[in-house]
Amino acid sequence: MTRNRQWVVLSVLLVALGSLTFAYKVVRLGYPVLPDQTSEQWIVQARLEIEPVKGPVRASLLLPVRSTGFAVSNESFVSRDFGLTVEEDLFRRQADWAIRSLDANRTLYYRATLIRDTRQSRFATRPEIPQAPQLEEPWASAMADLVEEVKTESADVQSFAAEVLDHLSKDSDDANSKLFLENVESPLDRARLAQTVLAAAQIPSTLVHGVMLKNDVQRAAVHSMLAVWDGEDWLLFDPETGHQGRPEEFMIWWRGEETLAGVSGALINDLQISVKKRMTSSLELASRRTELKDSFIGRISLLHLPVQTQSVYEVLLLVPFGILVIVLLRNFIGLSSFGTFAPVLIALAFRETELVKGILLFMMIVSLGLVFRFYLERLRLLLVPRLAAVVTIVVLLMTAISLISESMGAETGLSVSLFPMVIISMVIERMSIVWEERGAIISIQEGLGSLLMASLAYSVISINVLEYWVTVFPEVNLIVLGLIVALGRYTGFRLTELIRFRQLAGKDPA
Amino acid sequence: MSGVLQSMRSNGVLGLNRRNGDYILKMNNRRFFPLVDDKVLCKERLQERGLAVPELIALASYMQQASHLGELLGEHNEFVIKPAHGSGGDGILVIKDRKSDYFVDSDGQLVKRADLEHHLTNVIGGLYSLGGQPDVAMIESLVHFDPAFSDLTYHGVPDIRVIVYRGYPVMAMVRLPTRESHGKANLHQGAIGVGVDMASGITVGGVSGNSVVSVHPDTGSQIAGFQIPHWSRMVSMAAHCFEAVELGYLGVDIVLDEELGPLILELNARPGLNIQIANRRGLRHRLDAVDQLGQVNESPERRVEWACQAFGDPQPDLLNQAPW
Numbered sequence: 001m002t003r004n005r006q007w008v009v010l011s012v013l014l015v016a017l018g019s020l021t022f023a024y025k026v027v028r029l030g031y032p033v034l035p036d037q038t039s040e041q042w043i044v045q046a047r048l049e050i051e052p053v054k055g056p057v058r059a060s061l062l063l064p065v066r067s068t069g070f071a072v073s074n075e076s077f078v079s080r081d082f083g084l085t086v087e088e089d090l091f092r093r094q095a096d097w098a099i100r101s102l103d104a105n106r107t108l109y110y111r112a113t114l115i116r117d118t119r120q121s122r123f124a125t126r127p128e129i130p131q132a133p134q135l136e137e138p139w140a141s142a143m144a145d146l147v148e149e150v151k152t153e154s155a156d157v158q159s160f161a162a163e164v165l166d167h168l169s170k171d172s173d174d175a176n177s178k179l180f181l182e183n184v185e186s187p188l189d190r191a192r193l194a195q196t197v198l199a200a201a202q203i204p205s206t207l208v209h210g211v212m213l214k215n216d217v218q219r220a221a222v223h224s225m226l227a228v229w230d231g232e233d234w235l236l237f238d239p240e241t242g243h244q245g246r247p248e249e250f251m252i253w254w255r256g257e258e259t260l261a262g263v264s265g266a267l268i269n270d271l272q273i274s275v276k277k278r279m280t281s282s283l284e285l286a287s288r289r290t291e292l293k294d295s296f297i298g299r300i301s302l303l304h305l306p307v308q309t310q311s312v313y314e315v316l317l318l319v320p321f322g323i324l325v326i327v328l329l330r331n332f333i334g335l336s337s338f339g340t341f342a343p344v345l346i347a348l349a350f351r352e353t354e355l356v357k358g359i360l361l362f363m364m365i366v367s368l369g370l371v372f373r374f375y376l377e378r379l380r381l382l383l384v385p386r387l388a389a390v391v392t393i394v395v396l397l398m399t400a401i402s403l404i405s406e407s408m409g410a411e412t413g414l415s416v417s418l419f420p421m422v423i424i425s426m427v428i429e430r431m432s433i434v435w436e437e438r439g440a441i442i443s444i445q446e447g448l449g450s451l452l453m454a455s456l457a458y459s460v461i462s463i464n465v466l467e468y469w470v471t472v473f474p475e476v477n478l479i480v481l482g483l484i485v486a487l488g489r490y491t492g493f494r495l496t497e498l499i500r501f502r503q504l505a506g507k508d509p510a
Numbered sequence: 511m512s513g514v515l516q517s518m519r520s521n522g523v524l525g526l527n528r529r530n531g532d533y534i535l536k537m538n539n540r541r542f543f544p545l546v547d548d549k550v551l552c553k554e555r556l557q558e559r560g561l562a563v564p565e566l567i568a569l570a571s572y573m574q575q576a577s578h579l580g581e582l583l584g585e586h587n588e589f590v591i592k593p594a595h596g597s598g599g600d601g602i603l604v605i606k607d608r609k610s611d612y613f614v615d616s617d618g619q620l621v622k623r624a625d626l627e628h629h630l631t632n633v634i635g636g637l638y639s640l641g642g643q644p645d646v647a648m649i650e651s652l653v654h655f656d657p658a659f660s661d662l663t664y665h666g667v668p669d670i671r672v673i674v675y676r677g678y679p680v681m682a683m684v685r686l687p688t689r690e691s692h693g694k695a696n697l698h699q700g701a702i703g704v705g706v707d708m709a710s711g712i713t714v715g716g717v718s719g720n721s722v723v724s725v726h727p728d729t730g731s732q733i734a735g736f737q738i739p740h741w742s743r744m745v746s747m748a749a750h751c752f753e754a755v756e757l758g759y760l761g762v763d764i765v766l767d768e769e770l771g772p773l774i775l776e777l778n779a780r781p782g783l784n785i786q787i788a789n790r791r792g793l794r795h796r797l798d799a800v801d802q803l804g805q806v807n808e809s810p811e812r813r814v815e816w817a818c819q820a821f822g823d824p825q826p827d828l829l830n831q832a833p834w
């Protein structure tokens with residue numbers, strides 16, 4: 001590869017690296033693209049009230065498993081005096097409370113904070129082929145007929161399961177189904193019945209149970225769904241409606257035939273599940289999600305720095321955007337300024353003062369500074385002491401402006417302290433040289449040009465989204481760097497040159 | 511807009527970005543920059559090559575020297591003070607006469623001795639140098655320009671700028687001081703740029719700023735059709751500068767002294783692009799023509815011969831009648 005083309009590769013690499021990291025954080029880690037976005041989180045609480053009977057008391061509660069849709073970001077147990085152990089494997093988690101003796105009713109609490117999680121994960125292992133149910137007549141032949149009938153109406157596991165549920169629905173007028181539906185009272189019964197039919201067709205299935213996370217509910221109902229194995233993945237069906245797919249708000253808590261809570265040596269007086277919705281900033285959620293995943297990219301985040309340091313970096317990381325503007329203005333438009341990047345520093349100061357007030361303050365300091373500079377010129381001070389005197393005068397002017405505006409009750413005057421005083425002194429010095437060498441008009445023109453560039457740089461770095469992006473996605477600066485590298489090889493005309501050389505356009509003089 | 515762009519491109523106009531990226535960065539080795547950026551070093555180099563330059567009277571590199579102006583100047587009553595690392599003509603002070611503690615500048619204004627000393631300290635302090643580095647003040651003898659130019663200049667000294675590309679002189683112009691430029695020959699200070707035919711040394715028409723002018727605003731003389739004296743010698747000197755500083759893209763500034771003939775005033779590693787406006791011609795076609803020669807090590811004389819043939823206008827008279 002020739003050296004001449006390396007910049008293309010470098011630039012593309014930098015832009016790609018920056019964009020991919022950005023995309024990864026947004027899509028996989030769920031960092032919000034725009035600031036001030038909020039997302040929901042839910043506090044789910046299981047309240048188990050037990051009444052002791054005799055001897056040692058044990059109570060167990062199944063805990064939410066890792067599955068598609070939601071993730072537990074935080075959980076806690078309240079169980080005074082009880083010993084607590086949590087068993088967990090990949091698809092099942094259970095809390096066990098135990099106490100040697102208990103003399104009064106007791107309430108045990110489990111509380112979990114759940115956040116949305118876009119990752120796909122299974123809630124059960126690959127199942128075995130189920131055993132066909134052993135039924136007596138007339139059920140056995142009714143089952144065989146039903147399976148036959150459904151088979152002819154379906155193409156694959158998915159449509160088979162949907163057809164089964166259709167045949168078993170409440171208003172089914174199929175004679176075979178009616179025979180089975182006699183004892184069906186709840187959705188759970190219907191789901192179990194569907195499981196039997198599926199087993200007869202040698203299709204593995206299981207039940208999943210959970211709650212709907214939607215609004216605040218004091219006593220949330222447990223919903224059960226039928227999960228059917230299609231050979232590759234679990235398909236969820238609503239046993240009542242036959243709809244396929246997990247409803248968005250359905251949080252899978254546990255699976256299988258087990259009950260949510262079990263006790264020994266006591267009775268369950270009450271088991272209550274309550275759901276509470278809360279809004280939190282998406283950013284907070286994303287960082288919590290990142291912690292759960294222990295992602296490397298997530299760990300190198302500015303958000304881990306102390307807040308004050310963060311705000312310093314927020315400013316620093318904005319500088320490349322300002323500089324990109326300067327590159328565009330100089331090499332593409334053809335503007336020039338006092339000091340190559342001085343406008344960026346002035347623009348950073350404008351962030352604190354706001355644009356109009358910033359421009360006024362800047363012009364005030366520079367013009368007062370110029371007056372003093374011309375006076376100093378008459379004293380014939382040597383260069384460095386004169387510059388030092390100008391810096392000192394600028395500092396004093398800034399202090400004076402702050403004091404005056406404070407006494408007048410205007411707050412913007414105070415932010416004048418953020419102006420880069422050395423840069424302003426250099427601008428004053430350069431302006432006065434140009435003033436003497438090329439006249440007042442050109443000097444003022446160039447001064448205003450610098451101010452214009454500062455304003456344009458400010459209008460870019462003051463975009464709210466950028467400020468947020470550089471802190472949350474510092475990698476956007478890689479994109480900026482890639483762009484700057486690419487712009488660095490632009491050898492075409494500058495916009496102002498179209499005017500400067502306009503006489504050379506037109507008829508071919510050669 | 512795109513029409514203008516298209517036609518500028520086809521006319522071979524060179525823009526700043528391309529000048530920087532494709533010519534200065536490629537042709538001018540950073541190593542050789544000090545040879546032109548330091549005017550003292552440059553002067554020495556040129557003298558070693560036998561090229562004529564204005565005489566150096568004295569150098570002032572310490573602040574204290576400023577107050578010993580008398581010793582520095584000796585018997586000289588007319589001189590020029592220049593920052594050795596200056597750019598764009600800033601910080602150049604031309605003194606034409608001296609009456610004890612008073613000096614007369616190019617505009618005929620009186621300058622006090624103290625003002626002159628202060629100017630020297632500013633120069634030494636680095637006010638006009640490229641990076642604000644402490645600098646050296648050069649005191650040079652004043653050039654007495656050839657009276658041939660007297661109708662075309664207002665105070666100050668006109669100079670001839672030749673662009674030398676890889677040793678080949680490719681384009682030239684004369685810069686005429688005006689009242690507006692305070693006797694200085696820099697275009698951005700208000701001097702007039704006048705295109706010159708490479709082969710004959712006859713002027714073809716001028717620009718002031720970015721607008722076309724046909725007569726000198728201060729003297730009222732016609733600008734086009736003027737034969738520059740000693741033209742072939744000037745072009746030859748410009749071509750020799752390539753061997754002296756080894757910069758592939760070079761601006762050579764030459765002045766014509768009444769007695770000493772052409773003198774090389776200074777060299778420039780980043781020559782401006784206004785020469786294209788003065789000549790009403792883009793540089794790129796000529797630069798491309800030189801590039802097409804490939805790597806040939808020809809003598810300066812051969813290069814000048816080739817350039818005059820390639821870039822000279824066969825009928826300069828016709829050009830003079832162009833409606834400038």
